[in-house]
Amino acid sequence: xxxxxxxxxxxxxxxxxxxxxxxxxxxxxxxxxxxxxxxxxxxxxxxxxxxxxxxxxxxxxxxxxxxxxxxxxxxxxxxxxxxxxxxxxxxxxxxxxxxxxxxxxxxxxxxxxxxxxxxxxxxxxxxxxxxxxxxxxxxxxxxxxxxxxxxxxxxxxxxxxxxxxxxxxxxxxxxxxxxxxxxxxxxxxxxxxxxxxxxxxxxxxxxxxxxxxxxxxxxxxxxxxxxxxxxxxxxxxxxxxxxxxxxxxxxxxxxxxxxxxxxxxxxxxxxxxxxxxxxxxxxxxxxxxxxxxxxxxxxxxxxxxxxxxxxxxxxxxxxxxxxxxxxxxxxxxxxxxxxxxxxxxxxxxxxxxxxxxxxxxxxxxxxxxxxxxxxxxxxxxxxxxxxxxxxxxxxxxxxxxxxxxxxxxxxxxxxxxxxxxxxxxxxxxxxxxxxxxxxxxxxxxxxxxxxxxxxxxxxxxxxxxxxxxxxxxxxxxxxxxxxxxxxxxxxxxxxxxxxxxxxxxxxxxxxxxxxxxxxxxxxxxxxxxxxxxxxxxxxxxxxxxxxxxxxxxxxxxxxxxxxxxxxxxxxxxxxxxxxxxxxxxxxxxxxxxxxxxxxxxxxxxxxxxxxxxxxxxxxxxxxxxxxxxxxxxxxxxxxxxxxxxxxxxxxxxxxxxxxxxxxxxxxxxxxxxxxxxxxxxxxxxxxxxxxxxxxxxxxxxxxxxxxxxxxxxxxxxxxxxxxxxxxxxxxxxxxxxxxxxxxxxxxxxxxxxxxxxxxxxxxxxxxxxxxxxxxxxx
Amino acid sequence: xxxxxxxxxxxxxxxxxxxxxxxxxxxxxxxxxxxxxxxxxxxxxxxxxxxxxxxxxxxxxxxxxxxxxxxxxxxxxxxxxxxxxxxxxxxxxxxxxxxxxxxxxxxxxxxxxxxxxxxxxxxxxxxxxxxxxxxxxxxxxxxxxxxxxxxxxxx
Numbered sequence: 020x021x022x023x024x025x026x027x028x029x030x031x032x033x034x035x036x037x038x039x040x041x042x043x044x045x046x047x048x049x050x051x052x053x054x055x056x057x058x059x060x061x062x063x064x065x066x067x068x069x070x071x072x073x074x075x076x077x078x079x080x081x082x083x084x085x086x087x088x089x090x091x092x093x094x095x096x097x098x099x100x101x102x103x104x105x106x107x108x109x110x111x112x113x114x115x116x117x118x119x120x121x122x123x124x125x126x127x128x129x130x131x132x133x134x135x136x137x138x139x140x141x142x143x144x145x146x147x148x149x150x151x152x153x154x155x156x157x158x159x160x161x162x163x164x165x166x167x168x169x170x171x172x173x174x175x176x177x178x179x180x181x182x183x184x185x186x187x188x189x190x191x192x193x194x195x196x197x198x199x200x201x202x203x204x205x206x207x208x209x210x211x212x213x214x215x216x217x218x219x220x221x222x223x224x225x226x227x228x229x230x231x232x233x234x235x236x237x238x239x240x241x242x243x244x245x246x247x248x249x250x251x252x253x254x255x256x257x258x259x260x261x262x263x264x265x266x267x268x269x270x271x272x273x274x275x276x277x278x279x280x281x282x283x284x285x286x287x288x289x290x291x292x293x294x295x296x297x298x299x300x301x302x303x304x305x306x307x308x309x310x311x312x313x314x315x316x317x318x319x320x321x322x323x324x325x326x327x328x329x330x331x332x333x334x335x336x337x338x339x340x341x342x343x344x345x346x347x348x349x350x351x352x353x354x355x356x357x358x359x360x361x362x363x364x365x366x367x368x369x370x371x372x373x374x375x376x377x378x379x380x381x382x383x384x385x386x387x388x389x390x391x392x393x394x395x396x397x398x399x400x401x402x403x404x405x406x407x408x409x410x411x412x413x414x415x416x417x418x419x420x421x422x423x424x425x426x427x428x429x430x431x432x433x434x435x436x437x438x439x440x441x442x443x444x445x446x447x448x449x450x451x452x453x454x455x456x457x458x459x460x461x462x463x464x465x466x467x468x469x470x471x472x473x474x475x476x477x478x479x480x481x482x483x484x485x486x487x488x489x490x491x492x493x494x495x496x497x498x499x500x501x502x503x504x505x506x507x508x509x510x511x512x513x514x515x516x517x518x519x520x521x522x523x524x525x526x527x528x529x530x531x532x533x534x535x536x537x538x539x540x541x542x543x544x545x546x547x548x549x550x551x552x553x554x555x556x557x558x559x560x561x562x563x564x565x566x567x568x569x570x571x572x573x574x575x576x577x578x579x580x581x582x583x584x585x586x587x588x589x590x591x592x593x594x595x596x597x598x599x600x601x602x603x604x605x606x607x608x609x610x611x612x613x614x615x616x617x618x619x620x621x622x623x624x625x626x627x628x629x630x631x632x633x634x635x636x637x638x639x640x641x642x643x644x645x646x647x648x649x650x651x652x653x654x655x656x657x658x659x660x661x662x663x664x665x666x667x668x669x670x671x672x673x674x675x676x677x678x679x680x681x682x683x684x685x686x687x688x689x690x691x692x693x694x695x696x697x698x699x700x701x702x703x704x705x706x707x708x709x710x711x712x713x714x715x716x717x718x719x720x721x722x723x724x725x726x727x728x729x730x731x732x733x734x735x736x737x738x739x740x741x742x743x744x745x746x747x748x749x750x751x752x753x754x755x756x757x758x759x760x761x762x763x764x765x766x767x768x769x770x771x772x773x774x775x776x777x778x779x780x781x782x783x784x785x786x787x788x789x790x791x792x793x794x795x796x797x
Numbered sequence: 798x799x800x801x802x803x804x805x806x807x808x809x810x811x812x813x814x815x816x817x818x819x820x821x822x823x824x825x826x827x828x829x830x831x832x833x834x835x836x837x838x839x840x841x842x843x844x845x846x847x848x849x850x851x852x853x854x855x856x857x858x859x860x861x862x863x864x865x866x867x868x869x870x871x872x873x874x875x876x877x878x879x880x881x882x883x884x885x886x887x888x889x890x891x892x893x894x895x896x897x898x899x900x901x902x903x904x905x906x907x908x909x910x911x912x913x914x915x916x917x918x919x920x921x922x923x924x925x926x927x928x929x930x931x932x933x934x935x936x937x938x939x940x941x942x943x944x945x946x947x948x949x950x951x952x
Contacts, residue, residue: 319901321895321897321902322895324892324894328866336865439802442801442803442917443801443802443902443917445911445917447919448920449920451925489925490919490925490927491919492924531859532849566866567861567865567884567886571883572882574803574804575804575878575880576882577845581846581859583855607849607850621854623850624857650804653878702876704877705879706875709872711836712832712835712891715837716837716890716891720888723888724886727864728864728865736890
């Protein structure tokens with residue numbers, strides 16, 4: 020990364036020799052020299068490592084000094100909210116990206132320094148804690164740069180999350196509000212566009228092994244100049260991805276949406292005056308920060324710890340820790356991720372710090388305090404401690420194509436811990452809820468459509484995450500993704516007009532796919548897809564949680580199960596169904612267990628599937644995830660248990676052995692006395708099989724992870740600064756320990772190389788065993 | 798004064814002890830780790846999350862891999878309530894998930910002035926209103942004839 024002038028600290032080699040310090044004039048010369056000779060302006064740590072709101076500018080002070088009328092500020096806020104919601108709907112209605120159609124976007128108004136003042140009510144809240152970075156970059160580097168500059172009618176584009184973005188699939192349009200030559204605010208629209216030219220279609224490559232595999236690396240660039248879209252840059256962007264039509268369409272959609280926000284801003288400024296407008300933006304950001312501090316003060320002082328273990332690099336199964344300790348002291352809150360595993364330099368799961376923080380803001384503004392304006396002020400007062408080059412705070416050289424693997428864990432860390440943080444508080448702003456599902460159980464796809472177009476994107480079904488159980492009712496099935504409360508799972512029939520595959524099974528709940536509890540988590544559904552009528556097509560999946568449950572339960576409830584990818588290759592389901600329509604009775608359970616299609620290659624795998632060529636009619640099957648359960652299963656109302664049983668949501672085995680319910684087969688009438696007796700016995704059984712804590716710890720806890728577990732992160736929580744990692748100096752993994760900066764660079768060998776190596780060894784073993792002499796040439 | 802801290806745990810500020818909200822079992826010093834007063838069981842996760850596709854045929858089945866994941870179930874030693882279920886790698890130390898500043902907790906409630914067992918609920922909305930007072934009070938008031946393990950049903 021390039022040294023920027025802000026970071027440059029002149030040294031003489033002798034700190035005590037004051038005569039060697041630079042004079043102001045000399046410093047200016049150095050600054051000028053550095054400015055003129057900087058190789059390139061990469062992500063700026065002075066910007067990227069800070070999520071706090073900026074201090075008031077002199078102009079903001081001046082505006083606020085003219086007086087604040089809270090009612091007028093509220094009126095301005097509501098007008099802006101209306102404009103942002105209108106712009107949001109424009110993007111949703113006109114956007115070409117599947118993500119736009121399902122609400123994966125956001126529109127916002129910012130202060131001149133880039134702090135998000137207000138975000139559209141619908142959409143992705145995480146943008147409120149990340150889009151100040153590119154604006155600060157633009158203000159710092161392009162405002163006074165003669166070859167760029169910031170003028171009325173200009174619009175800036177970026178997608179690279181290392182400059183501040185939720186992840187690289189998102190693309191922005193950031194436009195300054197200028198009065199009298201002064202930038203007084205910004206407005207913007209950001210959409211999850213999907214396709215971005217990465218090594219795999221769809222914009223979220225699980226197969227990325229270097230930052231260059233992540234696709235488009237757009238730092239903030241002026242794509243719109245004085246109202247006109249720059250054709251040269253547009254062409255470059257279109258040329259850099261698989262879907263040039265999408266790029267063109269949605270840049271125009273964002274320009275239109277931003278214009279609509281700008282119209283309202285212009286009218287507001289005309290009505291209330293420039294100073295009042297600026298003051299209202301600033302005061303809103305400050306008010307949110309002040310209110311967050313006050314609400315932290317309402318929580319009990321103490322420390323809540325929640326560790327997560329992620330089981331995949333999306334290429335192979337490992338176990339990497341996402342550690343989190345949240346400490347509250349008065350109005351201070353410290354989120355400490357020390358103990359989190361190191362970045363893996365050739366895997367896609369690493370997240371830039373800003374992206375991880377953005378999902379902390381998502382948890383705060385949608386699950387802690389959803390009544391607050393969506394503002395940079397929400398995360399601003401919370402201190403976040405991370406170690407640079409951990410997988411939650413990846414360095415510049417780490418691929419981040421599937422950064423959601425780490426950043427979504429930032430969400431879950433805060434969302435899950437909050438149930439414990441807020442339980443005893445008399446004043447709550449949201450309900451006590453178990454963990455929300457947190458994985459992208461979905462198909463990404465790409466290839467040539469039936470209309471002859473090159474595309475790459477994803478199904479809307481990632482928006483069907485199961486909700487966590489609330490303390491007083493079951494979680495909702497397939498209700499909403501953690502990042503967007505009112506997202507849609509889309510109409511597959513509409514999609515099928517544009518993409519060459521069918522969802523042969525769609526939205527069928529999978530029995531026992533629940534987080535069990537007194538109240539159970541919302542369930543996920545299965546989907547089975549197969550391509551049809553395309554010369555070239557493929558699917559991929561980008562999910563961890565096939566060996567270790569992605570979310571736990573709360574207060575005795577259980578977490579979600581794990582999720583496999585199931586495939587039947589070497590069949591054409593369309594031919595099969597045409598010959599025998601009764602075979603359309605598809606489910607993952609039946610197809611995989613009965614293996615009804617002759618000649619089919621039945622496979623199960625973890626859910627990190629790199630782009631896989633899908634021949635016509637081959638089956639790909641996954642299930643959406645469930646939310647965590649709440650409370651002890653033996654407290655679940657027996658009537659709720661038999662209702663789930665009757666609806667085939669749970670098995671009889673679960674109803675009896677998990678929930679301890681006795682019922683009359685056929686009528687599903689609960690035998691109350693027998694149920695009470697069975698549950699009492701099950702409680703006694705627990706007491707009988709449980710071991711006193713200290714004795715249990717003595718037997719269960721080991722000094723380090725099992726030898727064959729490819730582990731990354733701290734072990735326990737008493738010594739989070741010391742990490743364990745798995746290092747491949749050669750083909751065999753070795754365990755290394757030490758502080759993060761002491762560990763060797765972590766890279767995982769190609770699993771196919773490892774497999775070939777094992778097979779070659781086996782071949783030689785067999786050759787030796789049977790005395791066959793083979794001349795092996797390298 | 799007793800403060801509901803989780804669905805099944807409260808802190809008695811007078812005695813500074815973690816108490817089972819169901820049966821009054823004493824889990825230990827409220828300034829420490831309540832888990833130290835529990836019974837723990839190392840559960841094979843396949844028993845909780847049954848396979849949907851045949852484990853004889855496939856490696857990935859909907860059941861967690863017991864070599865990656867264990868479920869530690871924490872029980873109240875008196876009433877058998879499962880107060881926590883923690884998903885951990887085998888051999889990983891159980892997480893000390895909550896440590897509270899009892900002086901601060903007491904101070905906050907003194908300033909508030911209300912009875913925590915009456916004013917704490919599950920959050921906004923009518924459905925979230927609930928009775929989080931100690932269950933053992935009502936149990937002892939209504940019946941002394943059953944063991945704790947028999948009387949937790951139906952609350």
